Amino acid sequence: MRRAVVSITRAEGAVEEVQASLDGLAAHHAVPPDALCDMQIALDEALTNILTHGFDDGEPHRIEVTLAIEPTTIRAEIEDDCAAFDPLSAAAPDLTASLKDRRVGGLGVHFMRRLMSEVSYSRIGPRNRLVLRRALETGGTEDGNA
Amino acid sequence: MEMHEEQVGAVTALAVKGRLDSTTAPLLGARLESAMARPGASVVVDFVNLEYVSSAGFRVLLIASKRADESASRLVLSGLSAKVRHLFDLGGFLDLFSITASREEALKAAS
Numbered sequence: 001m002r003r004a005v006v007s008i009t010r011a012e013g014a015v016e017e018v019q020a021s022l023d024g025l026a027a028h029h030a031v032p033p034d035a036l037c038d039m040q041i042a043l044d045e046a047l048t049n050i051l052t053h054g055f056d057d058g059e060p061h062r063i064e065v066t067l068a069i070e071p072t073t074i075r076a077e078i079e080d081d082c083a084a085f086d087p088l089s090a091a092a093p094d095l096t097a098s099l100k101d102r103r104v105g106g107l108g109v110h111f112m113r114r115l116m117s118e119v120s121y122s123r124i125g126p127r128n129r130l131v132l133r134r135a136l137e138t139g140g141t142e143d144g145n146a
Numbered sequence: 147m148e149m150h151e152e153q154v155g156a157v158t159a160l161a162v163k164g165r166l167d168s169t170t171a172p173l174l175g176a177r178l179e180s181a182m183a184r185p186g187a188s189v190v191v192d193f194v195n196l197e198y199v200s201s202a203g204f205r206v207l208l209i210a211s212k213r214a215d216e217s218a219s220r221l222v223l224s225g226l227s228a229k230v231r232h233l234f235d236l237g238g239f240l241d242l243f244s245i246t247a248s249r250e251e252a253l254k255a256a257s
Contacts, residue, residue, distance in 0.1 A: 016169050037198045037229060041163070044200045087157045095238025099215060102208055107237055108201040114236050 002029065008063040011051040018065050020041055020141070022076075032136060037117040039074050039134045045108035046078055046087065047129055053127075054082025073117065076132040085086045085128055086121045087112070149177060157188040157256045159187070159249070167202030172210055178221075180217035182210060185217040188256040192249040194225030204237055214255035224252035 004021045008014040019040055026036045047063070055061050063080040093106035112119055118133040147170035148163040158181040159233075162174060174191075181189045189210075193199075207223070214221040222244045226234060232242050246252045 012214055015167070019165075019167075019169075041166065041167070041198055041200045041233075044167045044169075044202065048202065067249055093238075099208075102207040103244065104201055107204060111233075111236060116233060117203060 002068060002069045006065045006067070008047075008051075008065065009060065011055055015047050018047060018067075022063075022067050025067055026074075027031060027067050030099075031069060031074060035134050035136050039076065039132065042112045042116050042119075042132050042134070043076055043078075045112050046076075046132065048110060049085075049087055050078070050080050050128075052084060053085060054080055057083070065088060068137055074134045074136065078128075078130045078132070080090070080128050081126055082128060084123050086123070087130065088119065088121050100118055147173065147175060151177065151181075154190075154253055155257060157190055157253055159190045159192065159253065161192040161195065161249075165197050166199040168200065168202040171200075171202040171206045174203070175209065176204060178210040179213075180222070181216065182213055185219065186227050187214075187217070187224075189214075189218040189220065190222050190249065190252040190256050192225045192226060192252065193223060193230055194227070194249065196225075196227070196230050199230060199233055201237070206240060207239075207243065220256045222246060222252040222256045224249045 004025050006021050015128050022040060050063055061080060061082050064076060066077040070076045087109050089107045090106050093110050117135040118131050120131045122129045147165055150161040152159050155205065162175060166174060181187060211221055224246045226245060244255060246255055
């Protein structure tokens with residue numbers, strides 16, 4: 001099994017369910033720990049954003065997460081029916097502010113961009129679609145690893 | 147995520163194992179809040195067994211660090227793996243927190 005689909009209709013336990021599903025796939029296909037780690041972080045950031053900002057209007061919503069292990073990458077497609085929201089339009093965080101002035105807003109998207117090989121957003125009809133891709137080889141981020 | 151806590155002299159020593167993310171960060175946040183409730187408290191958090199930390203984890207560390215600054219308390223982090231250090235670096239946090247290589251050094255720095 002190289003693919004898994006997780007449907008989410010409530011915030012509680014949602015991130016854990018997706019993470020467990022990815023852990024299961026990764027174990028089956030000997031995904032390098034570094035790539036798995038980066039994808040788990042990116043999923044946490046992406047899903048937390050949607051559950052926090054998209055699910056807060058009192059309407060029923062659904063997120064569908066498709067996880068796939070491909071020959072050279074892990075890919076996650078996240079589709080939701082919440083209000084249009086492009087996370088990639090968020091302002092970059094100020095990473096140099098002093099402790100007193102430091103904010104965490106924008107950090108999640110910053111991590112997503114830096115840890116993934118590719119992140120893309122599109123609005124398709126009533127749905128947001130976010131695609132995350134992480135190359136399987138170590139150090140696959142384009143910005144380079146420390 | 148598993149969390150272990152012990153008192154070493156006047157220092158509250160926490161150890162976090164596993165993943166510090168949106169699911170688990172509130173647990174560490176609550177522990178830090180109670181450990182730092184007293185002004186002048188000293189707290190060490192050892193990350194030697196930490197797999198990764200997401201922005202939700204950094205949020206609770208940032209809140210605790212600000213609180214330490216305001217209440218003359220000390221918060222020292224230790225044991226960052228190369229992966230975890232890279233995440234701290236990406237977030238611009240290496241210079242913001244007190245970080246030592248080992249738990250022993252952190253305990254010294256906090257007392």
